[in-house]
Amino acid sequence: MVSRRAAKSKGSQFEMDCAYSLKKVYSDIIRLGSEGFQMQFDLQSDAEEAVFECKRLKGLSWNQLVKLYDKLIDVTPTAQKRYILFQSNRQPCLVFYETSDDDCWEFKIKEFESVFGVPFEKHPSTRVKKK
Secondary structure, X not given: OOOHHHHHHHHHHHHHHHHHHHOOOOOOOEEOOOOOOOOOOOEEEXXXXXXXXXXXXXXXXXXXHHHHHHHHHHHOOOOXXXXXXXXXXXXXXXXXXXXXXXXXXXXXXXXXXXXXXXXOOOOOOXXXXXX
């Protein structure tokens, strides 16, 4: 069983990994929690008008993803692009997003690299190494 503190740090580390990987695509991406903002989403790119919600959970159902996406729409009505980045235990990072094909809107789930064109990478350690 994962303690509350361990689960919180796991989510924070996942946000840092997402921001680090997306920095290659969105150079102005910021982690809102680390900047002192309390929003209903985790990452934002002003230039592309994109918002990202990051979830690191043991499992996530389709209904949970749709509810998270609906909440993201409610809190970011002016955003052009919305993504939910999520990862289950020992699985690749996946992206849930909405797209339109011939005036038909649909939800899609794809691997991180196939959506953004860059590999999902862990952020470099910020710990100071002992000599």
